[in-house]
Amino acid sequence: MNVLYLNLTRCIYCRACEVACEREHDGISRVAVTLVDPRQPVPVSCRHCEKHPCLEACPETAIEAAPGGAIIIHTRKCISCGLCVIACPFGAIELDAGGKIAEKCDLCEHRQRDGRLPACLLTCPARCIEYGPLDDILAVARTKPGATFVAAMGETGTVVTLPDRSVPGV
Amino acid sequence: MSGPMIEWVRSICPFCGVGCGFLAGVERNRLVGLEYLTDHPVCEGALCPKGNAALETVHHADRLLHPLVRKGDGFERISWDEALEGIAARLLDIQRDHGADAVGFLASAKCTNEENYLLQKWARLFGTNNIDHCARLCHASTVAGLARTLGAGAMTNPMSDVAHSDCIFVIGSNFTECHPLASRWVGDALERGAFLVVADPRVTPVVWQADLHLRHRPGSDVALLNGMMKVILQEGLHNEGFIAARTSGFDVLRQSLAAVDLAAVEEITGVPVAAIQEAARRYARAKASVIMWSMGITQHTTGVDNVISLANLALLAGHVGRPGAGLMPLRGQSNVQGACDMGALSNFLTGYVPVTDAERRARIAAQWGTPELPAAVGLTVVEMMHAAGTGALRALYVMGENPMITDPNVDHVREGLRNLDLLVVQDIFLTETAELADYVLPAALWAEKAGSYTNTERRVQWQPRLIPPPGEALPDWQIIASMGRLTGWADQFDVPSPEPVLAEINAVSPAYRGVTQERTQALGGVTWPCPEEGHPGTPILHETRFATADGLGHLEPIAYRPPAEQPDDRYPLVLTTGRTVLHYNSGSMTRRSKALLTRERSLFVEISPADAAQRGLEDGQQVRVSTRRGDADCLARVTSATAAGVVFMPFHFAGANVLTNDALDPTAKIPEYKVAACQIEGLPR
Amino acid sequence: MITSKLKEALICFRAGRVTLRYPFEPSVPPEGFRGQPQLDITKCLGCGACSMACPTRCIEVTNEAEQRRMEYCFDRCSYCGECAEACPEGGITMSSEFELATDSVTDLRTVAYLDLVRCESCGEVVGTAREIDKLAQELATKMNVAADSMPWLRWCARCKRESSLATAQVLQPAEAHL
Structure with a gap:
């Protein structure tokens, strides 16, 4: 069970992951770097x-929970109803640009098949994204400054460390 | 990753000075893929968005394929022989009629060490020191300021060393956008508990991570730094042992700082005294502190003063020459450090030999087989544009630069370039500058030629040739060598490939003596000074002595001077310029990348909510920004990232540098891009 | 010459009657015959999957201020059955109806309007009320949560991303893994 880890104290809003994802997935990025607050991408x-x-x-049966988590x-089975989007x-x-197919992160399935890690975490200049077994990730996350939680529905899924952004000074 | 035909070759990212590595996939003479090189010591495989899009421009339809000559308002295709012989004949005519100093040369921080070496050698043999490049526009003040204080105008520690710092003082650097990889090491230090102080008029993503933000006014850096040093001395936080053993000039500095009044500093900078005190204490008390800076420090008429002040601060606290402690000017271009090292500067020969130093100049002249080299300091980039306007400069040979976007006061640059008898531009695309040229020569880009690049850490890395250039395009070294031969130095420019040129650089430049091709080809290359073959290289400078003649760090008192241009009633706002993360310099590459352009489409100006409200401007509205030099239309972005009274524009798109001030630092001759008085008005929708 | 014509006539008489008296008596299509698609608009969610599937672009989905307009132009239908295949609700079935001749082409067109739900935060279209109601009920059952515990069903994708950390914290408090 491998999960993504977003150490959000480190994200610098450079959007390298978007450009990398776009290159790996035929011109459509499945990650969107979003400002959830003026200072927190x-x-x-x-x-x-x-x-x-x-x-x-x-x-x-177009969406499958693969054994690895x-x-x-499966885009060939997608009927483009958009219910998953909601x-x-x-x-x-x-949905993709033509409204045809639902698109989302596949953890670079095609890369993992030949032993390469997902592109977003390799490219991240700030080393904000990591990937590994849930327990290892949680062990690492607990050592980082900030609050850590599973930012997904259920007990497993992407782990996030969220910083405290108060900046004293001027 | 693995098609049967794809060959994966280690390459160096062609954009900024960080020098990240990646694997380029080559198939049938085309670049078909990019893969992360996780064991590369600079980046551990990471790439910023520009690096990820690096291949998009390589096979672009706009590439120049043939030499062109001006025909009326357009261009006509000609053969290489016609072009080179035509240029050579006109250059020799101008040399005969007006002297060699009527010709200027612009080298390129995007080209290899070998190419820059050849171009500056050609310029000097041609008889002029009018050779310069965009380092003049970015870190000329650093080169001058650090040379005077520490003896070497370069970053003192490797980038990854920041991870070992306990206090990181960032001033005038938005490295999260301009050198994104630096964030990796700063992030590591912060997780270890390091303290991050950021001095910046804007709230950049660096500030998001800061423990302390000093939001000083643009151009008030010297006052801020003097204030910090005053606090350090007042509270006895200076490193007495270090000052006594390794520096000179302490007493003079102390006297000058005694006159500094912290209340006045608060007045000038807009930063409360308490914040200045906190910054000074944190910086001085930490076990290892590092200072990181870029254009926010250098692009001022007080650029050299700013850099000397930073050196003073570091020497006072003794934070130089140790792991995690040093001075880190983050250099902007893939080979800007190398182009400076090679001597593509109007005042320095190869290896920072001052052109005015008769003895060392003679030594190089002998190596180049000529009795004498020109002794007078040549024209710098901006001075060349001024001289072109007055007619003192008759010809300009440009290798891969685009002053029509990047130089300040572009309208004036255009007049100057139009006034030239001969403008030759050698580039990969028909840039805004090439459009004005008499001859346009199609050049090979990074993947189409071999050569070495020196990154901001002084790390020299070899880029192998991956694919052939398109059409009739040729590598810059080949074009320059042909020009050298055609203008009278057949023996000096008999260059079959870049490798022998590097061997010549080894012989001419002591710091590069051991920087052989073999060493640069290794993963991560080799870091100069590397004074002999087999020397391991020198990642950390000034460990035991400084590179000055007496081996000491020179403290030098600096008094605050205001910027050249002050806001007034007509132009009440301060315009400051910089980069965005998605584009690169003149944008001739990144504006041709779909991935990057769709994320950042056009020129914008960031304005504070207060200033926007005062002018009735809304976010996303079309506005006109005007200064004493011209005006530019763009979109307004209303954001609290910029302070009231200050507006920010990126310079990657045409327009921004129409506005900027071409007033120069008296020593470094760097223009004041960072402060221009401006006004903004809304345009009808 | 004449004999051969007579022989021909003889063969035809011997075969008996081979055509129907259609249209005077009904013609029953064979098994598997694909006629006009039949809509059960009460089942339609307005998801537009049929529109995406239709190769002749018979089905047009447009959003108006408060409603989604679904227009079915069966005058262009090629009877391929892709829409029926795609419809997640079984709202389209393939009939054997083929008698479509009409004086007015509008007789072959059907227009339906479904209520839209716009993003509570920015006003962007999220989907139809039927889609969201169906999802709320279905997800509540399948995931064993209250149907009103999923406010994001009424948010657009962009606003969901902007509040994604808050949503995550609602779902999974930090203490759970600390």
Whole structure:
């Protein structure tokens, strides 16, 4: 069970992950770096939730919870109804530019198949994104400054460390 | 990753001075993929958005494919022989009629060490020191300021060393956007508990992570730094042992600081005394403190003063020459450090030999097979544009620079370039500058030629040739060598490949003596000074002595001077300029990348909510920004990231530098991009 | 010459009657015949999957101020059955109806209006009320939560991203893993 870890104290809003994701996925980025507050960017992508409303919403069998923990959209089965887009609590799924296919993070399935890690975490200049077994990730996250929680539905999924952004001074 | 035909070759990112590595996938003479190089010591595989988009410009349809000559308002395709012989003949005519000093050369911080070496050598053999490049516009003040105080105008520690610092003082650097990889090491230090002080008029993403933000007014850096030093001395936080053993000039500095009044500093900078005190205490008390700076310090008429003040601060606290303690000017271009090292500067020959130093100049002249080299300091970038306007400069040979976007006061630059008898531009695209040229020569880009690049850490890395150039384009070294041969130095420019040029650099520059091709090809290259073959390189400078003649760090009192231009009733706002994370310098590459351009489409100006409300401006509205030099239309971004009274524009798009001031620092001749008085008005929708 | 014509006539008489008396008597299509799609608009969620699937672009989905307009132009229908295949609600079935001749092409067109839900935060269209009601009920059952515990069902994707950390904290308090 491998999960993503977003150490948000480190995110610098450079959007390298978006450009990398876009390159890896035929010109469509499945991560959107979003300012959740004027000083807090978050690379928002699929949290690969343990309890996955997108999968439950899909009228076909286009969304699968893969054994490794990844939630995968089988695009050939997608009927473009958009119900998963509404069901996702995090805005991580969107229909592609033509409105045809639901697109979201697949944890770089194609890269992992030949032993390469997802592009977003390799490219992140600030080392904000990590990836590994949930327990290892939680052990690392607890050593970081800030509050740590599973930012997904259920007990497993993407882990986040959230900083305290109060800046004394002027 | 693995197609059967794809070959993965280690490459250096062509954008900023950090010098990240990646693997480029080559298939049938095309670059088809990019992969992360996780064991690269500079970046551990990471790349910023620009690096990720590096391949997008390589096979771009706009690439120049053939030499062009001006024909009326347009261009006509000609052969290489016609172009090179035509240029050579006109250069020799101008040399005969007006003297060699009527010709100027602009080198490029995007080209290899070998190419910059060849160009400056050609300029000098041609008879002029009118050779300069964009380092003049970025870190000329650092080179001058640090040379005077520490003896070497370069970053003292490797980038990754910041991770070992206990206090990081960032002033005038938005490294999260301009050198994103620096965030990696700063982040590591912060997680270890380091204290981050950021002095910046804007709230940049660096400030988001700061423990203390000093929001000083643009151009008040010297006052702020003097204030910090005053606090350090007042509270006895200076490092007496270090000052006694390794510096000179302490007493004079102490006297001058005695006159500094902290209340007056607060008045000038806008930073409360308590914050200045906190910053000074944190910086001085930490076990290892580092200062990081970029254009916010250098691009001022007081640029050299600013840098000397930073050196004073570091020497006073003894934070130099140790792991985690040093001075870190973050350099902007992939080879700006190298182009300076090679001597593509109007005042320095290869290896920072001053052109005025007769003895060392003669030594280099002998190596270049000529009895004498020009002794007078040449024209700098901005001075060349001024001289072109007055007619003192008749010809300009530009290798890969785009002054029509990057130089200050662009309208004046255009007049100057139009006034030239001969403008030659050698570039990969028909840039805004090339559009004005008499001859346009198609050049190879980074992947299409071999050569070495020196990053901001002084790390020299080799870029192999991956693919052939498109059309008839040629590598810059080949074009320059041809020009050298055609203008009379057949023996000096008999250059079959870049490798022998590096060997010549090894012989001419002591710091590069051991920087052989073999060493630069290794993963992570080699860091100069590397005085002999087999020397491990020198990641940390000034560990036991400074590079000055007496080996001491020179403290030098600096008095605050205000910026050249002050706001007034007509132009009440201060315009400051800089980079964004998604674009790079003149944008001739990044504005041709879909991934980058769709995320940042056009020129904008950041304005504070108060100033916007006063002018009735809304976010996203079209506005006109005007200064004493011209005006530019762009979109307004209303944001509290900028302080009231200050507005910010990126310079990657045409327009911003129409506005900037071409007033120069008296020593470094760097223009004051960072302060221009301006006014903003809304345009009808 | 004449004999061959006579022989031909003879063969035809011997075969008997091979055509229907259609249209004077009904024609029953064979098994599997694909005629006009039949809409059950009461089942329509307004998701537009049918529109995406339709190769002849018969089905047009447009958002108006408060409603989603679904227009079915069966005059262009090729009877391929893709829409029925795509419809997640079984709202479209393929009939064997093929007698479509009409004086007015509008007889072959159906327009339906469904209520829209706009993002509570920014006003961007989220989906139709039927989609959101259905999801609320279905997810509540399947995931064993209260139907009104999922406020994001009424937020657009962009606003969901902007509040994604807050949403996450609602779902999973920090203490759970600290």
